[in-house]
Amino acid sequence: MSMKYQSEWHSGLLPPSFTDNTSHFSQIITPAVLAYAAGDAFGVQFEFAPRRQQIIHVLEEKEGWPLGGVSDDTLLSLLTIDSLHETNPTKAAERFLVSLRRDAPKLRGLGPTTRTALGMAVKENERGTIGNTNGAMMRTALSGLAFSPSSARLRRQWIAESARITHSHVTAISCAVLMAAAFSEATESSSLSSEGILEAMNKEISANNTIPLNIVQAIKRCDQWTPPAEGTSLDPLETLLAVLWSTLGAKDCADAFSRACALGGDTDTVAALSGSLFCAWNPTNHGLFSIQWLPQVAWSEITYVKQAIELIIKTREIHE
Template identity: 30%
Template sequence: MPSPADEDGSVVVERVAAALTAYVCGDALGLPYEGKPATGDGDEEIERPRAGDRWAAGETSDDTALTLLAARCLVDAGGEADAVTFLSRLAALDPVKGAGPSTRAAVAHFRRFGEVPDDRAGATNGAPMRALPVGWSTPSTRPELLVARTVELTRATHRSPEALVAACVMAGCASWSVTGPWAAGGSAAALLDVAVETLEVAQRLCGAAPGLAALLGEVVEGGWRPPATGVSLDPGETVAAVLHCVRRADSLRGGLLAAVRLGGDVDTVAALVGGLLGARSSVRQVRVQLPWSARMLLPDEVEVRRLAAALVSVRAAAAGSRRVAGRRLRSGW
């Protein structure tokens, strides 16, 4: 796996802040099109804030809410966030508007029994959707630590191997994306190499994910095509759609527009596309590339920067430690 040493902390903080900003912008952009067929709307029409059935114009979805929750749990625990803590915090917030079926089921179980479900349920894309903060807070030089942290935070709501491995792939891509080669205009082929190598590590530790492996292979070969019915809640399909859009994007704006045009669960796809492509920019550059973002109901920029700085502090600590976290992985998955 390409694994350059982490750079100056302030540089990485800016990249993480930009990536998180672009993530929430993608969520807001895609939300009005969520669950709808592929669209032929023009660029300006897609970028016009509008209200939906459940959402105010410019609002962000559960994708942003749960990703921010995951990031805060990681920061508070110094990277060692556990499934019980995440699920207890989630239950305290519930209902989270728009939360998916796996998340709702896990919260219901926790409220009834006070524990994380012990099964292999939860096979939807809520797993990769909130995985980027794990990557931002874990150095790309420590893939097994990244997988361990991702699994521990993900299993609170998603425990199927396909979902766990999909989350690990997104976390691996996020970890590498805030390092120099990608920010300097590195090729999408290198990012796909990271995805494939993270897949291999994650499958050794989490179990086989043949569906995701096949779809990722199609993306690498350039043969993946979006489903005619739009991107579903399948975690592998979501990861494939994200990497397909990133591979073909000529800009952050272009990548987000392409994601929205896929149809289906496009707010999640667009958010993840933004989270990867945004790492090539500063927060200011993201805002300049996406001028419509000023009309969206986004998290406070000061808080985004503080959270990015805290995540990078966790990353730096992990770079200096060789201890592998993850109780659940040691007991076998």
């Protein structure tokens, strides 16, 4: 662990007990997980608002939402990480679904596919998206950190099975697998750079013949992607492209959050994934712990993020 990282971590912004700092994977995994929760909490206040030119970096109250509170994005991601306790992908997916049903009453902002899986009401205008939203990618991405690049086949099976338990569409599953691959490759210290994110996705595409052609082509042309005027939708491919746009063009984690939120639409999901991915690929210069509003995130709501980080590290070391 670098001295810079140690200084940031012990600066008092966050509880140092959130993770076991003795692991050499901690420098990558810890900020990635914490940035996910922070981006989620920050992005909630801009969700489904119009696109904007400038984002002011403060956490503000949102009606019906606690200041700094995270959404279902973080909570479902932590439940998915918890499923890593199981010994195979099928058992893990089943464990997630049991946990989802147990915790559903306290989850804020559940999407239409997840609500359908729980037998909850879905709005008429949401029915067409059921099974093909960004929820699978959103909640399985961080689990990619638990697998080394050399365990790509196991990671692919694990992420696909977990995604499929709620999302049936090939696009939703494929985007989940690709995003998890990008996080997984970040655990290889020899290849850390923002440009490596696209290399990681293309590596997965080369090894995985189930990725649809339209997704392959979209990633190859991602530098030509134009953000939609109406904001980022729940469409998984559109969300993936928004995350790439926000991450690859960012100078630090705060900038990744800003770019994601300026897009409008599903800002909490895009900010969570973008900031987290930036931190994973830039473990020594991400700037996460310099964000002044970071202590305002409702960390007390998710104290078990410590166990989640430690489980990812433990699982990742097994797959070394």
